[in-house]
Amino acid sequence: MFYSMNGLQTCVGGLLGFGFYHIQSAGGLASFQLMFLVLGLLTSVWAGVALWLLPASPMKARGISEADKILIVERVRDNQTGLQNKKLKWSHVREALLDPQTWAFFFIQVLNTIPVGGLGAFTNIIIKTNLGFTTLQTDLLAIAQGAIQIFVLFSAAFLSKKTNQTLLVAVLYCIPSLISAVVFLTVPNDKAHVGGLLCVFLLTICYNGVSPLAFSLLTRNVAGQTKRTVVIAVNFLGWAAGNSAGPQLFRSNDAPHYRKAFSGQLGCYVAIILLFISLRTYYKLQNRKKRIAANLLAGRDADAPDQIDLSHAFDDLTDKQNPNFRYVI
Numbered sequence: 001m002f003y004s005m006n007g008l009q010t011c012v013g014g015l016l017g018f019g020f021y022h023i024q025s026a027g028g029l030a031s032f033q034l035m036f037l038v039l040g041l042l043t044s045v046w047a048g049v050a051l052w053l054l055p056a057s058p059m060k061a062r063g064i065s066e067a068d069k070i071l072i073v074e075r076v077r078d079n080q081t082g083l084q085n086k087k088l089k090w091s092h093v094r095e096a097l098l099d100p101q102t103w104a105f106f107f108i109q110v111l112n113t114i115p116v117g118g119l120g121a122f123t124n125i126i127i128k129t130n131l132g133f134t135t136l137q138t139d140l141l142a143i144a145q146g147a148i149q150i151f152v153l154f155s156a157a158f159l160s161k162k163t164n165q166t167l168l169v170a171v172l173y174c175i176p177s178l179i180s181a182v183v184f185l186t187v188p189n190d191k192a193h194v195g196g197l198l199c200v201f202l203l204t205i206c207y208n209g210v211s212p213l214a215f216s217l218l219t220r221n222v223a224g225q226t227k228r229t230v231v232i233a234v235n236f237l238g239w240a241a242g243n244s245a246g247p248q249l250f251r252s253n254d255a256p257h258y259r260k261a262f263s264g265q266l267g268c269y270v271a272i273i274l275l276f277i278s279l280r281t282y283y284k285l286q287n288r289k290k291r292i293a294a295n296l297l298a299g300r301d302a303d304a305p306d307q308i309d310l311s312h313a314f315d316d317l318t319d320k321q322n323p324n325f326r327y328v329i
Helices: 004-021 031-054 066-075 088-100 102-131 135-163 166-186 191-221 225-249 260-298
Strands: none
Touching: 004 031, 004 088, 004 135, 088 135, 088 225, 102 135, 102 191, 102 225, 102 260, 135 166, 166 191, 191 225, 191 260, 225 260
C-alpha cells in the first residue's frame, strides 16, 4: 500500500499537470514553475503532519491497547528478525559489510532504479516525442500509468504471499520490461506502430513491482538491529546511485529513439534476473547448511525435517549468528 501511493501520485500528478497547463502564467511564473511551488509547499506542510502522526515503533503507537501490543510483538517472533534495539554492535556492522546478501541488495537497487529512474524522468518525453501524443494527452495518459502501477504492486505482493516464492515472482515481473526494451530496439517508432508501442511501453511499469519485493526480502532475511540498519543504509545508497545514473542513459544526441538507453536498460533487466536467481540459490544453500547443523547438534539425522526453535527470536542475533534462522526465498 505504501509503494502503491506512487501510482496514485502518478494519477493525481497527471490531472494536476493537465490543470496547471491551462494556467499559462501567474505573477510572472510559468505554469510548471507555479505547479512546483504549490506542490513543494504542500509537501513541506505534509512532512510536518507525518512527523506528528507516525509513531517511532508499534510500542509507541496511539490507539493500540497493551494486549494488542503484545500480540504485535509475538507476530514477528516467527521471522526471528528481532525488535528495536538502539545499542550499536560492531560485530553486526562487520558481518553486514562482509555478507554477500548486503551487496546483492545493493546491486538489485542499482539495477532496478537505473531503468525506473531513467523512465521516470523521460516517460512523458518518450510518449510525446516517440509516439506523437500532445502534451495534454501525455498528462492524461499518466492516469493509466498510475492505475497500472497500483495493480502491479498489489498483484506482485499477492503472488509473493500466495506462492511463497518472492524471488521467482520478482523474476516474473522483470520479463515484461525486458520484452518492452527488445521491442523498442527492434520495431520502428512510426505512426503505424503507435498503438502497439504504447501498450508495450506500459509493460515497463511491471518493473515497479520488483523494488518492494526486494525490500520485503531485506526486512525478512536480515536479522539483528544494527546489521539491518547497515544493510538498509547500503541498500538506499544503491537506490540513490541508480536513480542518479538512470536519466544519464538518455543522451540528447541519441534522441528521439534513445536506443542506447533501451540497450542499457535491457542489460539491467538481464543482470537483475541473474542476480535474483543467484541470491535464491545462495539462500537455499544457507538454509540447507543451517538445517543440517541444527539436526546434527540435536542428535538427529542430518536429513531430518527442519525443527526450528524460536527461543532466541528476540535476542538481537543476526541471521548468521542465529542457528534457527531460515531465509525466505
